[in-house]
Amino acid sequence: MQNRRASARDSLSRYAFENLTRRRWWRLLAKRSLYTVLRAAYPFDRWHCRVVRENCRYFDRVRALHGELRPDATVEVGSGLGEIVSGLESPILIGVDRDAAVIRAARLLRGRRVTFLHMSELERMESLLGQSASACLLFLNWFHVYRPEEVQRFAREYVRRTNATHVIFDVINEGPGGYRFRHTPEMLLDIGPIIAVRDAGDGIRRLVALRANHGNQSARLHDANE
Numbered sequence: 001m002q003n004r005r006a007s008a009r010d011s012l013s014r015y016a017f018e019n020l021t022r023r024r025w026w027r028l029l030a031k032r033s034l035y036t037v038l039r040a041a042y043p044f045d046r047w048h049c050r051v052v053r054e055n056c057r058y059f060d061r062v063r064a065l066h067g068e069l070r071p072d073a074t075v076e077v078g079s080g081l082g083e084i085v086s087g088l089e090s091p092i093l094i095g096v097d098r099d100a101a102v103i104r105a106a107r108l109l110r111g112r113r114v115t116f117l118h119m120s121e122l123e124r125m126e127s128l129l130g131q132s133a134s135a136c137l138l139f140l141n142w143f144h145v146y147r148p149e150e151v152q153r154f155a156r157e158y159v160r161r162t163n164a165t166h167v168i169f170d171v172i173n174e175g176p177g178g179y180r181f182r183h184t185p186e187m188l189l190d191i192g193p194i195i196a197v198r199d200a201g202d203g204i205r206r207l208v209a210l211r212a213n214h215g216n217q218s219a220r221l222h223d224a225n226e
């Protein structure tokens with residue numbers, strides 16, 4: 001028993017020591033502390049203090065999939081503090097959220113590289129996207145709280161207003177508990193064909209990419225890969 005306790009203590013201190021030498025771990029700690037302080041001034045959801053890019057296990061896969069599309073403009077809807085959108089490469093980066101407090105905090109954090117807009121300010125989004133030949137819309141980690149018909153309504157509305165050429169969203173796998181709705185990759189087929197379905201790397205979700213067919217209601221499943 002004592003031996004087991006001593007070995008648990010050893011591996012715990014080895015784990016703590018290894019963490020101290022990791023820059024990623026320090027960044028995670030610094031961000032969590034900063035966002036907790038920021039939350040006192042801007043009362044956004046506590047979730048944003050816990051999940052940051054350094055421990056968000058789908059960020060790298062989102063970045064890779066988005067990078068393949070190389071859009072002129074990128075709009076993340078439900079962007080929170082901008083941990084995802086601020087890490088993507090695109091000449092125009094826009095974050096939209098329904099929470100006015102998180103949008104104000106994100107503006108303070110990110111400066112001018114990303115334009116953060118509350119969902120009541122979508123005319124500004126339309127004018128920023130005016131000349132973009134290709135725009136990618138991202139919806140990550142919030143569709144699962146809405147019914148399929150609500151998700152379809154949001155997605156259609158944003159595709160229309162951004163004139164998006166591509167959409168990336170996540171669907172929750174069968175298995176992990178605690179999620180209200182598990183949608184299917186085919187849920188937004190009326191917007192356009194699926195061009196990729198990828199494991200998100202967190203054991204919880206898949207990432208789906210669509211090509212948006214404006215005005216074409218007869219979209220077909222196309223080149224889907226698991």
Ligand SMILES: C[S@@+](CC[C@H](N)C(=O)[O-])C[C@H]1O[C@@H](n2cnc3c(N)ncnc32)[C@H](O)[C@@H]1O
Binds near residue numbers: 154
């Ligand atoms: C769990 S956070 C995810 C943040 C970010 N997308 C990520 O993956 O790290 C969900 C965010 O979506 C926003 N949200 C939820 N429903 C929304 C809606 N209908 N329109 C815009 N934003 C929404 C919430 O306010 C919150 O900031």
